[in-house]
Amino acid sequence: QSVAILGAPFSKGQKRRGVEHGPKAIRDAGLVEKLSNLDYAVHDFGDLTFKHLEKDEHFMHVPFPRTVGRANQLLSGAVSGAVGAGHTCIMLGGDHSLAIGSVEGHAQQCPDLCLIWVDAHADINTPLTSPSGNLHGQSVAFLLKDLQNKMPEVPGFSWMKPFLSARDLVYIGLRDVDPGEHIILKTLGIQYFSMRDIDRMGIQRVMEVTLDHLLARKQRPIHLSFDIDAFDPSLAPATGTPVNGGLTYREGIYVTEEIHNTGLLSVMDVVEVNPTLGATPEAVEATTSLAVDVIASALGQTREGAHVAFPKIP
Ligand code: DIR
Ligand code: MN
Ligand code: MN
Ligand code: MN
Numbered sequence: 001q002s003v004a005i006l007g008a009p010f011s012k013g014q015k016r017r018g019v020e021h022g023p024k025a026i027r028d029a030g031l032v033e034k035l036s037n038l039d040y041a042v043h044d045f046g047d048l049t050f051k052h053l054e055k056d057e058h059f060m061h062v063p064f065p066r067t068v069g070r071a072n073q074l075l076s077g078a079v080s081g082a083v084g085a086g087h088t089c090i091m092l093g094g095d096h097s098l099a100i101g102s103v104e105g106h107a108q109q110c111p112d113l114c115l116i117w118v119d120a121h122a123d124i125n126t127p128l129t130s131p132s133g134n135l136h137g138q139s140v141a142f143l144l145k146d147l148q149n150k151m152p153e154v155p156g157f158s159w160m161k162p163f164l165s166a167r168d169l170v171y172i173g174l175r176d177v178d179p180g181e182h183i184i185l186k187t188l189g190i191q192y193f194s195m196r197d198i199d200r201m202g203i204q205r206v207m208e209v210t211l212d213h214l215l216a217r218k219q220r221p222i223h224l225s226f227d228i229d230a231f232d233p234s235l236a237p238a239t240g241t242p243v244n245g246g247l248t249y250r251e252g253i254y255v256t257e258e259i260h261n262t263g264l265l266s267v268m269d270v271v272e273v274n275p276t277l278g279a280t281p282e283a284v285e286a287t288t289s290l291a292v293d294v295i296a297s298a299l300g301q302t303r304e305g306a307h308v309a310f311p312k313i314p
Helices: 021-027 031-035 067-082 097-108 139-143 145-150 179-188 195-201 203-215 250-264 283-300
Strands: 002-008 039-046 090-095 112-118 169-174 190-192 223-229 265-271
Touching: 002 021, 002 031, 002 067, 021 039, 021 090, 021 169, 021 265, 021 283, 031 039, 039 067, 039 112, 067 090, 067 097, 067 195, 067 265, 090 097, 090 195, 097 223, 097 265, 112 203, 112 250, 145 179, 145 195, 169 195, 169 203, 190 195, 190 203, 195 203, 203 250, 223 250, 250 283, 265 283
Parallel strands: 002 039, 002 090, 090 265, 112 169, 112 223, 169 190, 223 265
Antiparallel strands: none
């Protein structure tokens, strides 16, 4: 059982500085030690080095398209390499535009993967529907085959083709969805669980339906893309676009426990931790230690406790 940690200190998918310090902040909160205690061989591959391209004009109202495209191309190769080497891969962001490269690289090794996107936001704008232009709000649109004819050719992204089917994606935690995104969710029939759905059904039923939707036909690798802003801002204040009414600690941990219990988690992204945005050091610490907790829980840390199997009598 080995885990690869990949740091991706990148922030050009959105407009707030500081999210590039996420990987260091999450490591400083004790990630490697916690995973080692779970009995994993932890391979920390350190941080990727991203180039800022000098000449990178806006595409429509989308800033830094080539810089974001190039960063994701680099990340894709790193994730593909780590998965190909047999590791479960943990990608520490950085902003959520990094999921483009992370999921793409994962799909290089596991073409039949499915995607669970835990987020306050759907991140499924196209450049034509996006109110902000920010690429971290468009990641999923780059991945989906079903949106291919709605996507313009964005400079910086010619290295990839969309590969994911809408039916292989489930959202959990939505509560801030743009009108253009809502059209896309409804038109493509994407399975999603908004915070209202969680209120109605409970998180246990939400996870049952999620895993049934993705795995009932066949067992396949899971990509979990976890935006820390899925949690309520009282728990995860140090993030760029907090939205009230998010996941409780127990709901978030239940999601990752259930994903661990499938035995199918292959790659996990933890993104949008911005240690420069906490109002106090305590607010930052709450956010980074929460990030460590969801990663540990996705990798098998239990609330009920655990013990190794008794050895057999020789
Ligand atoms: C908004 C916000 N839907 C956008 N998206 C965010 O810019 O497209 N995603 N914050 O995490
Ligand atoms: Mn190894
Ligand atoms: Mn996101
Ligand atoms: Mn978000």
